Amino acid sequence: MPPVRRSALGPEMTATETRPRALEEQFESLDAQHDARKLGMWIFLATEVMFFGGLFMTYTIYRELYLPGFEQGSHLLEVRWGALNTGVLILSSLTMALAVRSAQVAARRFITIGLLGITMLLGTAFLAIKFLLEWRHDYAQHLVPGINFAYAGPYAAHVQLFFCFYFFMTALHALHLIIGIGILAVLAFLTWRGRFSDQYYSPLEVAALYWHFVDIVWIFLFPLLYLIGGR
């Protein structure tokens, strides 16, 4: 086969074929491919709803069964860090949406890469606040079940159960965020290599759906762990 040369049709077209390079053969058009990929991500997110939903449900039931212990546990969390992290994640969703939009409107590559970079930085800031401030504080207060849990008040066993939920749910959410940051790093690299255009940007759009979903999980975790029942 002769080497395929880039044509003036744009990065996604080649001189030897009229189909866009990014168009897989089973699809009629990039638009159909874009819709199929988005639908696939939405279906994956529906399974994620069930994944987190089981935890939310179990948390709610045990909170109802052991209410005083869970309220005491909740009051041991620092609202300001949870609220700050909520703001950080919402801002990261904005920059993520703008990164996709920058590809849609064929903005210069460095703008898309920059917005992806800011989104990754905000995700990292969330993790830093969560791990280095909150979890370290919890560790210093001897609130980590299985490692150094030593809460002395009434309903100590129930408070410990609350902290089991707290650490497991926030860790699972943080894991999703770490995966998201990894995906964005790959996409920033591919953007730099010129793989996306205003005709073909579905990997960015699909990654954005995932990122916004992780934001939504936190939107529910924050009130459920820190706020409900009042402070």
Place this chain on the structure above:
Amino acid sequence: MKAQTIVPVKVYAGAFAGLIALAALTTGLAYVHMEIWNTVAALTIAVAKMLLVILFFMHLRYDRGMTRIVIIAGLLWLTILIVLTASDVFTRSWSPIPSGWGPAISVQQKQ
């Protein structure tokens, strides 16, 4: 090729402002003592924030039928999961309690 919808920056900025305002509201309301309404308010605001994210950041507002079906299916199964499990736990008082834990509080009150 039919172009995908390009959402104006203004719409994203509006959704962002709404989300920040609601986050501030829910945090502030937690310090107002309203009994059961604390929980109701926190969850209502969380659902409102979720809708803002889904409708605008995730483009549901501009999407066609299939996406909506998937979302509704996801939420429907979640509802089944929660309602059926909760109805068992809270009507039968059968949840096993580890020894040394004492009876579960709300079960104790019911008996």
